[in-house]
Amino acid sequence: MAERFPPSPAPTSPRNEKRYALDTEVVSTENNDQYSASSAPLYQTATFKGMGEYDYTRSGNPTRTYLERHMAKIMNASRALAVTTGMGSLDVITRMLKPGDHVVTGDDLYGGSNRLLNYLRTTNNVVVHHVDTTNVETVKSALAEKPAMVLLESPTNPLIKIAPLKEISEAAHAANSNCVVVVDNTMMSPMLQNPLDLGADIVYESATKYLSGHHDLMAGIIAVNDSKLAEQLYFYINSTGCGLAPFDCWLLMRGVKTLAVRIEKQQRNSQLVAEMLESYGFSVNYPGLKSHPQYDLHWSQARGAGAVLSFETGSVELSERIIEQTRLWGISVSFGCVNSLISMPCKMSHASIDPETRKARALPEDLIRLCVGIENPNDLLDDLTLALMKAGAVVYSDGTWRRP
Numbered sequence: 001m002a003e004r005f006p007p008s009p010a011p012t013s014p015r016n017e018k019r020y021a022l023d024t025e026v027v028s029t030e031n032n033d034q035y036s037a038s039s040a041p042l043y044q045t046a047t048f049k050g051m052g053e054y055d056y057t058r059s060g061n062p063t064r065t066y067l068e069r070h071m072a073k074i075m076n077a078s079r080a081l082a083v084t085t086g087m088g089s090l091d092v093i094t095r096m097l098k099p100g101d102h103v104v105t106g107d108d109l110y111g112g113s114n115r116l117l118n119y120l121r122t123t124n125n126v127v128v129h130h131v132d133t134t135n136v137e138t139v140k141s142a143l144a145e146k147p148a149m150v151l152l153e154s155p156t157n158p159l160i161k162i163a164p165l166k167e168i169s170e171a172a173h174a175a176n177s178n179c180v181v182v183v184d185n186t187m188m189s190p191m192l193q194n195p196l197d198l199g200a201d202i203v204y205e206s207a208t209k210y211l212s213g214h215h216d217l218m219a220g221i222i223a224v225n226d227s228k229l230a231e232q233l234y235f236y237i238n239s240t241g242c243g244l245a246p247f248d249c250w251l252l253m254r255g256v257k258t259l260a261v262r263i264e265k266q267q268r269n270s271q272l273v274a275e276m277l278e279s280y281g282f283s284v285n286y287p288g289l290k291s292h293p294q295y296d297l298h299w300s301q302a303r304g305a306g307a308v309l310s311f312e313t314g315s316v317e318l319s320e321r322i323i324e325q326t327r328l329w330g331i332s333v334s335f336g337c338v339n340s341l342i343s344m345p346c347k348m349s350h351a352s353i354d355p356e357t358r359k360a361r362a363l364p365e366d367l368i369r370l371c372v373g374i375e376n377p378n379d380l381l382d383d384l385t386l387a388l389m390k391a392g393a394v395v396y397s398d399g400t401w402r403r404p
């Protein structure tokens with residue numbers, strides 16, 4: 001009977017064949033389309049007739065499968081699952097938690113993740129420990145609670161702190177063999193870091209950021225190697241209906257093919273911006289700079305420094321003036337887009353964390369975050385320097401720019 005149906009486009013991301021370098025794999029796709037379409041077809045349908053492989057898009061859709069297999073390949077996972085947003089990924093993952101379970105996580109967490117954990121803490125009796133994940137000893141003392149889950153980010157955003165992923169994963173599994181180690185890899189993307197290879201059980205990314213790259217869709221990708229874990233997560237996705245819609249799967253597939261070139265350029269631009277700000281005398285957080293206190297640790301687990309950096313100006317008013325003066329750098333939350341963005345996390349992306357908590361976690365109110373795009377680097381450097389000058393943050397004297 002199945003023979004009567006045209007071939008499904010769902011993949012063939014060849015896991016068992018020769019593996020190429022990641023920048024090759026990211027553009028190499030195959031499908032079984034009956035007309036050999038170069039771009040896999042979009043199955044914009046809710047239902048499927050007959051008794052074939054697919055019946056209802058909430059449960060499965062060929063375009064979603066195609067994307068998921070491709071993502072699994074580039075994330076070094078045996079299975080990837082596509083959901084509606086990055087936060088949707090964490091929602092699915094935290095459905096594994098039961099009342100009374102402990103979660104150990106960072107103190108410079110993405111604002112939305114912080115908010116979701118707070119909700120689980122206040123309504124579901126989940127005990128959440130926010131600790132400094134740069135310090136293994138601090139993490140180890142929290143692991144004495146035998147947490148059901150450890151949730152890590154590295155680098156963190158916006159303070160760009162590095163967590164030793166391998167060491168913490170090992171310690172977490174030693175403290176509780178059932179502990180699920182989860183890494184939010186949004187800041188690095190699979191081009192630069194593969195937490196599953198470092199001992200994590202689950203990796204997820206907001207595909208709204210680098211994976212798609214153009215700020216034209218929202219999505220989340222969850223990746224695992226354990227098939228039982230994959231089935232459990234798929235169960236939550238199918239039950240709650242948060243699987244990514246076919247059109248967004250198709251758009252994400254289109255966007256992810258340029259991941260390698262985008263990251264390469266964004267990273268090169270970031271290095272130049274970071275070096276420039278440091279030369280002006282600002283305290284810059286970027287793991288591409290030797291001055292980063294965890295430079296060696298970062299490079300032991302990642303292949304690049306990424307394209308998000310932050311710096312302090314010493315005054316909230318000065319920071320506000322700077323971000324208002326830029327023209328090329330758009331004032332916007334989020335990152336991972338081909339356009340360069342500037343923001344003040346305490347006023348924008350992290351405003352959902354109350355001021356007391358921000359203070360307790362040493363999140364400077366004057367912090368400026370830069371998310372670097374693919375523009376010409378000279379234009380980016382000029383625009384930023386001009387904004388710094390107009391705001392009064394730098395002056396030109398003796399042939400160099402410096403803080404007054």
Ligand SMILES: *Cc1c(COP(=O)(O)O)cnc(C)c1O
Nearest residue numbers: 085086087110184186206208219
């Ligand atoms: C943006 C982001 C998320 C949430 O992703 P959405 O797609 O916006 O839901 C989670 N973690 C990090 C680190 C992010 O930057």
